[in-house]
Amino acid sequence: MSLIPATILTGFLGSGKTTLLKRVLSEQHGQKIAVIENEFGEENIDNDILVSESKEQIVQMSNGCICCTIREDLREALQLLAAKKRKGLLDFDRVVIETTGLADPGPVAQTFFMDEEIAESFLLDSILTLVDAKHAAQQLNDRQEARRQVGFADQIFISKADLVSGEELDALQHRLKHMNPRAPQQVVHFGEVPIANVLDLRGFNLNAKLDIDxxxxxxxxxxxxxxxxxxxxxxNHPSHQHDHDHDHDHDHGHEHGQGHHHHHDDxxxxxxxxxxxxxxxxxxxxxxxxxxxxxxxxxxxxxxxxxxxxxxxxxxxxxxxxxxxxxxxxxxxxxxxxxxxxxxxxxxxxxxxxxxxxxxxxx
Missing domain, CATH: 3.30.1220.10 (CobW-like, C-terminal domain)
Known part of the structure; x- marks a missing residue:
């Protein structure tokens, strides 16, 4: 049996992970996706996405996707899904793991390499990080977990960009690029991302490309x-804390489109x-x-x-x-x-x- 591709979806609280997931799950792309909600006892995501309120962990959805909420070990959930697929009890093509807002994707990624049983069934495809443009400056200043999520990403999606000015968006993109030049950035509206930009990105492939701008x-x-x-x-400016109340007049950095003066010392x-x-x-x-x-x-x-x-x-x-x-x-x-x-x-x-x-x- 070929390996089941897995995608890790991470991102700031309120960045629209659920919206993105809903779209991925409800779109008629002909793929059967198993979503694992890795949520450590927090409140459940919108129950309407989970269709039923039953205690059952795994919920089948109308378009053939399935959703399972785990509060314990990710390993066990993955093994359970793989076993059910092998026995023909569940039919799915791939797995998306949604981590909680402040989770560190590191241990989740490591599971796919360190655990032999998991490595025999699954292939880690990529780590996607959603960044909320409106609150990003604050979150990146205040929370190392948010900065780590950016560093881990193979692909960064920026949501809520319509709520900030062009300058703020530019500064944010510049900042993210310094933290992680490997991850392409894409501005998305309301989770509307074509499925091709989410799945099969091969971020963990050992390919001969090193895409650094x-x-x-x-x-x-x-x-x-x-x-x-x-x-x-x-x-090495000291970090421009909290949003951009410093003046935008000194435009020297913009001669070649670079906003150097926004650089945060992350x-x-x-x-x-x-x-x-x-x-x-x-x-x-x-x-x-x-x-x-x-x-x-x-x-x-x-x-x-x-x-x-x-x-x-x-x-x-x-x-x-x-x-x-x-x-x-x-x-x-x-x-x-x-x-x-x-x-x-x-x-x-x-x-x-x-x-x-x-x-x-x-x-």
């Missing part, structure tokens, strides 16, 4: 020529390492192993496409917290520039130690 990297290049290390960290940050020299596999493995050992809990997502000594194929690696995986990708094309690129997203990671250590892994 090249302009995001270029902004820094004029300041830092040393050793071709670029990173996504800008002016603890969730990203930076990028690039080198044109091949890397030594043994050195790199030792260094990354040591880093993950020490900083793993603070490392949210990291990914690299690398030029390794001794192989003509790209080496692709990625990780979540302490869990790392790597794979051989396609061959470097003829005439393609062999550049190793890595992006790290984490909480107060020691950028200099990482960049220096990686530079020492050059062959």
């Amino acid at each position: 090249p302009d995001f990297l270029k902004e820094d290049e004029h300041d830092h020529d040393h050793h071709d290390h670029e990173h996504g960290e800008h002016c 603890d969730v940050k990203s930076f990028v390492f690039r080198t044109r020299k091949p890397l030594d596999p043994a050195k790199l493995e030792d260094f990354l192993g040591a880093i993950v050992n020490i900083y793993g809990p603070r490392m949210l997502r990291y990914k690299g496409v690398l030029d390794m000594k001794g192989t003509n194929r790209k080496v692709i690696f990625q990780g979540v917290h302490q869990l790392m995986g790597s794979d051989l990708g396609p061959e470097w094309a003829e005439g393609e520039e062999r550049v190793s690129k890595m992006v790290f997203i984490g909480i107060d990671l020691p950028r200099d130690i990482l960049l220096q250590g990686l530079a020492q892994c050059e062959a």
Whole structure:
């Protein structure tokens, strides 16, 4: 039996996760989706979505989707669903796990890698994070959980953008980009997202693409020529707390469409390492192993496409917290520039130690 794809849906309280889910569940897309409400004893989401008030955990819905509410272990719920599917008691194609507003998606993601039984039945497709534009500034300032959710995302959906000004939206998108340059951002209205933008995003695929907006990297290049290390960290203003009461007049940052003066000094940050020299596999493995050992809990997502000594194929690696995986990708094309690129997203990671250590892994 092929693996069942799973999507983790996370996001700020009030960001519209339920609206998005309802849409995904009620749309006639011909897919049978099992939704797991992972809600740790909070109030149930709108009961009209759950159709019946019965005590049964799993509720079948009119278009063939099913919804199950768990208050205990996610592992057990996943195993139960997989077992019922195997026995032909339930028919579904994929799973969407909705976490509570302030849940950390990390442990949920790790379940799919660490637990052999789960890994035999399910494949983690991606982590989606919904951000409420109206309350984002406040939530990102006040709650580390909200910042972590942004750092984990493979795809960010921004809701309620119509309630803020263009400048505020621009500043928010800039801020999110610094925290997580890997995740594309999409502004959505009332959960109206085409299903293709939600499912099968392959965020955890070890593919040879590392989608970091090249302009995001270029902004820094004029300041830092040393050793071709670029990173996504800008002016170190103290955090502009609580919304944007600072004046919008000094427009110097907007000459090339960048609102530098909105930069918040968030603890969730990203930076990028690039080198044109091949890397030594043994050195790199030792260094990354040591880093993950020490900083793993603070490392949210990291990914690299690398030029390794001794192989003509790209080496692709990625990780979540302490869990790392790597794979051989396609061959470097003829005439393609062999550049190793890595992006790290984490909480107060020691950028200099990482960049220096990686530079020492050059062959």
